[in-house]
Amino acid sequence: MQDIIANEEHIRFDFEPFVKEQLGLSIGENARKREVCKYFLKGHCPNGSKCLYRHNKGERSVVCKHWIRSLCKKGDSCEFLHEMNRNKMPECYFYTQYKQCTNPECYYLHVDPDAKRKICVWYSKGFCKHGPSCRGKHVRKVICPLYLTGFCPSGPDCENEQ
Template sequence: MQDLIAGVEKITFQLETDVLEQRGTVLLPFQGMDKSGAAVCEFFIKGYCRYGLMCPFRHVTGEKTVVCKHWLRGLCKKGDQCEFLHEYDMTKMPECFFYSKFGECSNKECPFLHIDPASKIKDCPWYDRGFCKHGPACKHRHTRRVMCVNYLAGFCPEGPKCKFVQPQFIPRGCKTSLFSLATFWCRAACRSPREQQLILVECSAHLSRSPVLSVETKAITLINAAKVELPAS
């Protein structure tokens, strides 16, 4: 009777459209943040997400790695469009809710995965960048790292196998040329506006002490600096 009097099948609320088109989403402050609890990006599935690595939603790619928990009960309505696996595979079963929530499971023949909660804690991206406002109450792991003294001096013989942290002064994923690398380092070291105008000439001393650039990179960059026309004083 209610459907006959006031049916709402053809009514679309503005909220539904906003959720479908992901309006009002805020970009991530930086790349590499934890998005395990976020929803799946609808635009990435269609192949045209404009936010890229800064998108706050999960970008699901590649093989389906987790069995659909609704499919196990025969209740999945997505069919082939489901982003989870519709196949009974013991190695790809979802996580056991009771073990993850309470730390124990009374079912001795539980088909779901029992994962140690401590192993799931990820490193805090804010703490790795220098400061986390949550402090000890942060849900992520705060790992204290010691910087490599040899790397800061210019060269570390251990390379990527070094047990200490080798800080990256250039953001990862940036497609920068040798000229822009030198510009980035000199702008960080110089202070006055006049020095910033003469970046690649007057700041060659800063460039020579840069731990970011190799010897070959420094030489090529200084050659490019000789071709730059200086602004009028």
């Protein structure tokens, strides 16, 4: 009985190639394989299937835009979700590009493109040389009226700029 339990690494299952190929995992993998490969996340890993790190993108986070229209040909091998989930829909192209969508029954997310823009570091420090043509978001800060009159009791904890 002890020989059967001790030699479990020699047991191979028919589904192991599928798990390795489709999910990027192998049965009984080492601890390092739990980390996702940084090169794979950037698009290409030079080590391929011999890489010591994991090559799966994890949970599918966005609904497949082709599946929505019943046009996805990848089936189960698709890297996108094949379920109707309102919170995981892809962004609406028209709303993103033109800030309006004329389809009243649009399935896609309407995310304001300005909300995704990063805050301009230079503007927040005081001056941005790009002015209104800057790609970053210029957020105006409200100056504390008490600070302007001479003293703010909240000091650095004040919610307004000082």
